[in-house]
Amino acid sequence: MQKFQAGDEAAFEQLVEAYKRRVLAVAYRFLQNQQEAEDVTQEAFFRMFRSRDKYRAEGKFSSWLFTIVNRLCLNLLRSRKRHPQESLRLEESEYADQAPRQWEDKSAPQAAEMLETEETREMVRRAVQGLSPDERMAIILDHWESMSLEMISQVLNKSVGAVKSILFRARAKLRVKMAAYLSPKDSG
Amino acid sequence: MDCKLCRENIYRYLRGQLSRSVHDVFEMHLAKCPDCNREVAQEKRLSEFLNEWPAPEPSLGFETRLAQRLQEARQPETGWWQRLGRGFMARPVWAGAAAVLMVGALAAVWVYNSQVLPGKQADMMVAQDMELFQDMEVIEYLDLLENWDEINALENDSEEQS
Numbered sequence: 506m507q508k509f510q511a512g513d514e515a516a517f518e519q520l521v522e523a524y525k526r527r528v529l530a531v532a533y534r535f536l537q538n539q540q541e542a543e544d545v546t547q548e549a550f551f552r553m554f555r556s557r558d559k560y561r562a563e564g565k566f567s568s569w570l571f572t573i574v575n576r577l578c579l580n581l582l583r584s585r586k587r588h589p590q591e592s593l594r595l596e597e598s599e600y601a602d603q604a605p606r607q608w609e610d611k612s613a614p615q616a617a618e619m620l621e622t623e624e625t626r627e628m629v630r631r632a633v634q635g636l637s638p639d640e641r642m643a644i645i646l647d648h649w650e651s652m653s654l655e656m657i658s659q660v661l662n663k664s665v666g667a668v669k670s671i672l673f674r675a676r677a678k679l680r681v682k683m684a685a686y687l688s689p690k691d692s693g
Numbered sequence: 694m695d696c697k698l699c700r701e702n703i704y705r706y707l708r709g710q711l712s713r714s715v716h717d718v719f720e721m722h723l724a725k726c727p728d729c730n731r732e733v734a735q736e737k738r739l740s741e742f743l744n745e746w747p748a749p750e751p752s753l754g755f756e757t758r759l760a761q762r763l764q765e766a767r768q769p770e771t772g773w774w775q776r777l778g779r780g781f782m783a784r785p786v787w788a789g790a791a792a793v794l795m796v797g798a799l800a801a802v803w804v805y806n807s808q809v810l811p812g813k814q815a816d817m818m819v820a821q822d823m824e825l826f827q828d829m830e831v832i833e834y835l836d837l838l839e840n841w842d843e844i845n846a847l848e849n850d851s852e853e854q855s
């Protein structure tokens with residue numbers, strides 16, 4: 506990272522290589538739109554490079570990068586709200602709370618086993634989309650990126666305690682949304 | 694360990710983050726508490742479901758577009774007009790707004806020139822137009838400034854080392 510600050514192009518390339526897939530995955534799971542996620546990824550690295558002198562080496566690099574990613578994602582959400590006609594499709598699924606009804610109805614004990622992979626993905630996707638932005642980002646960084654609570658707290662600019670309760674709430678919501686498939690199959 | 698404490702630790706338990714001794718006490722509680730046992734099973738199952746959602750594959754043009762954007766980043770900071778072209782105008786809405794303002798500004802120049810200004814002061818008007826666009830650039834970068842407030846705040850109380 507110091508090399509990168511000193512303007513070493515190769516160091517920058519390495520950072521981009523190391524992080525681009527992760528940044529794309531985070532943005533995608535958050536925005537659930539491929540094009541927007543790719544835009545955010547490009548913009549994040551662009552800004553990272555342009556502001557490298559503002560980065561201080563005592564901070565963890567990845568939390569700095571993902572802070573930028575989080576802000577860009579939030580900006581995008583705001584602009585969707587300002588221009589709803591441009592994102593009708595997204596708007597439609599924005600409030601996904603009611604969306605998984607089709608799964609909730611068939612609450613047979615074996616339902617979980619009958620879920621096809623595609624269906625499971627769709628269920629997860631919708632459930633995650635129903636979370637608030639903070640909850641969504643927290644669960645993404647926690648579950649899929651395996652980031653520590655400390656790092657998530659830096660990205661969200663919240664205390665570790667606050668992040669803990671955000672995560673707790675997020676998981677509780679996800680469990681409610683997937684209730685039919687989390688039934689006590691293996692509780693014995 | 695009571696149920697409340699147990700529930701609070703499920704998360705760390707499933708990630709193997711509990712210390713040896715807490716881990717043992719935790720499992721002792723699980724062994725005799727069906728409720729907490731069910732909680733653990735559900736949390737586990739939730740994680741399994743989440744794992745079913747894979748990371749996306751980048752689209753075909755992604756690498757090329759990323760490389761282009763990074764090339765732009767490497768170029769030395771350019772004038773405001775080039776930055777307008779790069780970031781600001783890339784968004785159709787802003788481009789539209791800019792076009793409207795541009796037309797408005799030109800109209801103003803024209804009206805002003807035709808009414809008051811012979812010759813020389815037209816240059817001054819152009820300079821003022823440029824200031825207008827500089828303001829717009831500031832508007833675009835407001836989000837970035839916002840970022841920096843947060844990032845700076847976060848760096849100040851950061852305890853992590855790189």
Ligand SMILES: [Zn+2]
Nearest residue numbers: 696699726729
């Ligand atoms: Zn218990």
